[in-house]
Amino acid sequence: MSGATSPDLAARLRSAGLRPTRQRVALARALFEREHHHVTAESLHAEAKAARNPVSLATVYNTLNQFRDAGLLREVVVAPGRSYFDTNTGHHHHFYVETDGELHDFPSDKVTIEGLPVPPKGTKLSRVDVIVRVRR
Amino acid sequence: MSGATSPDLAARLRSAGLRPTRQRVALARALFEREHHHVTAESLHAEAKAARNPVSLATVYNTLNQFRDAGLLREVVVAPGRSYFDTNTGHHHHFYVETDGELHDFPSDKVTIEGLPVPPKGTKLSRVDVIVRVRR
DNA sequence: CAAGCAGTTTAGAACAATTCTAAAACTGCA
DNA sequence: TGCAGTTTTAGAATTGTTCTAAACTGCTTG
Numbered sequence: 001m002s003g004a005t006s007p008d009l010a011a012r013l014r015s016a017g018l019r020p021t022r023q024r025v026a027l028a029r030a031l032f033e034r035e036h037h038h039v040t041a042e043s044l045h046a047e048a049k050a051a052r053n054p055v056s057l058a059t060v061y062n063t064l065n066q067f068r069d070a071g072l073l074r075e076v077v078v079a080p081g082r083s084y085f086d087t088n089t090g091h092h093h094h095f096y097v098e099t100d101g102e103l104h105d106f107p108s109d110k111v112t113i114e115g116l117p118v119p120p121k122g123t124k125l126s127r128v129d130v131i132v133r134v135r136r
Numbered sequence: 137m138s139g140a141t142s143p144d145l146a147a148r149l150r151s152a153g154l155r156p157t158r159q160r161v162a163l164a165r166a167l168f169e170r171e172h173h174h175v176t177a178e179s180l181h182a183e184a185k186a187a188r189n190p191v192s193l194a195t196v197y198n199t200l201n202q203f204r205d206a207g208l209l210r211e212v213v214v215a216p217g218r219s220y221f222d223t224n225t226g227h228h229h230h231f232y233v234e235t236d237g238e239l240h241d242f243p244s245d246k247v248t249i250e251g252l253p254v255p256p257k258g259t260k261l262s263r264v265d266v267i268v269r270v271r272r
Numbered sequence: 273c274a275a276g277c278a279g280t281t282t283a284g285a286a287c288a289a290t291t292c293t294a295a296a297a298c299t300g301c302a
Numbered sequence: 303t304g305c306a307g308t309t310t311t312a313g314a315a316t317t318g319t320t321c322t323a324a325a326c327t328g329c330t331t332g
Contacts, residue, residue, distance in 0.1 A: 009177035019299065021309065041290080056311050061290065075216075081289060082218040082316080095255065098262055106253050115246035117266060119231065128235055130266050132252060135257035152277065155328065177319080192282050197319065217289075217318060 009033070016070035026053035027063050031073070036088035038076070038103050039064075044085075078103060078131060093130040100136065145169070152206035162189035163199050166208070170225035174212070174239050175200075180221075214239060214267060229266040236272065 009028045010020040018024060030047050031039065036095055039047070045060045055063075064085050067073040074086045078096045093111060095104040111130070119125050146156040148167070154160060167175065167182050181196045191199075200221050203209040204271060207249050210222045214232045220239050231240040244268045247266070 001218050012214070019308070021299075023310070058291080058312080059310055062310085068248050077213050079216065080211075081214050083289085095253075097256070097259060099159040104256070110251035110253070112250045114248045114250075116266075117231075117242050117246070119268070119270040120233070120240065124231060126269040128266065128268050130218050130249070130252075130264065132255070132264050133262040134255040135262050136259050155279065157327075159281070194283080194320080195281055198281085201320095219318085 012072070016067075018066055018070065022053075023055045023059050024063055024066075026051070027060065028067075028072075029068070031085075031087050036086070036105065038084045038086050040082075040084060065098060076103065076131075086096060092106075093132065095132050095134060098135045099131050106132075148208070152203075152208060153200055154206065158189075159191045159195050160199055162187070162191060163196065164203075164208075167203070167221075167223050170239065172222070174220045176218075176220060176224050212239065212265075212267075229268065231268050231270060234269050234271045242268075 001068065001129070009025055009032065011029060012032075013020040013024055026045060030051065030053075041057065041060050041064055044064070045055065045057050046059070048055045064073065068075050071089060072088045076084045076086050076094060076122055078084065078094070079098075079101070082101065086103075088125060090103055090126060091108040092105045093108055096102070097104075108130075113128065113130070116128070145161055145168065148168075149156040149160055149164060162184055163180060166180060166187065166189075177196050177200055178192065180200070181191065181193050184191045184196070200209065204211050204221065207225060210225045212220045212222050212230060214220065214230070215234075215237075218237065222239075222241070224241055227244045228241045229244055231242060232238070234241075244266075249264065249266070252264070
């Protein structure tokens with residue numbers, strides 16, 4: 001097995017202004033070296049432990065916030081006290097299955113939103129979130 | 137001063153299956169006898185106290201949840217740990233000013249969303265939330 | 273209108289998610 | 303290799319919300 005730290009990841013962290021520490025690289029691997037997915041702080045913490053790369057929960061929180069601030073992750077709030085981090089930072093929207101807390105992406109290329117009002121004076125657009133809520 | 141309980145409100149609560157107790161009527165007044173607005177549990181609790189109708193915080197939470205379940209209120213989650221209740225239950229969307237936590241409605245009549253994918257098998261649409269995030 | 277019971281309210285404890293703190297451990301550079 | 307500044311960590315603290323058990327109230331019935 002390749003125990004080598006992916007140089008890409010280290011570089012990516014560095015260029016985001018983050019030192020590629022053991023913990024950050026471990027979390028970055030769990031996050032970015034696979035398909036796009038959604039994590040919570042708890043789930044990522046558990047995943048890191050399972051991969052024999054234990055990271056304290058506080059560090060998981062710090063790291064998720066840093067990655068989000070650096071634009072590496074996108075935070076999606078679907079319900080009170082339920083915050084997901086999405087490794088897909090491109091344009092897309094979400095399905096949220098209310099009955100079991102699942103979150104799924106769907107691409108935004110087919111979706112067009114028209115007639116949105118202009119942002120209030122003195123503000124600039126940050127982004128538009130569309131959450132399609134469904135239940136079983 | 138008119139100490140009379142608005143009969144409309146009492147009836148509205150009753151038909152939602154809720155006994156029109158002093159506390160629920162007091163909160164319903166604060167919520168529904170004025171223009172549409174957004175409250176948090178804390179803000180409503182403070183408002184009730186200021187109106188000399190103190191209600192315990194637990195009751196405020198219970199009541200907000202009951203009103204939401206009864207369709208009298210709509211819950212809007214904009215940020216982790218920040219849940220608003222909106223007295224406007226009609227079709228509309230939201231502006232969220234991230235930099236200062238303000239939430240504003242905007243009507244959905246001008247807004248059209250096209251190309252949304254069909255809900256996953258076995259699920260039915262609950263609603264579509266559009267949150268336009270802006271910053272100062 | 274008194275009694276009784278289910279539904280409500282309440283203070284405070286409990287809980288869950290997240291952030292803070294202060295100390296120990298690292299990282300990167302000289 | 304030494305050192306200054308970062309980062310990590312365990313655990314405490316904070317925040318927002320729900321739970322608990324006891325007191326109370328609104329409604330119905332006799």
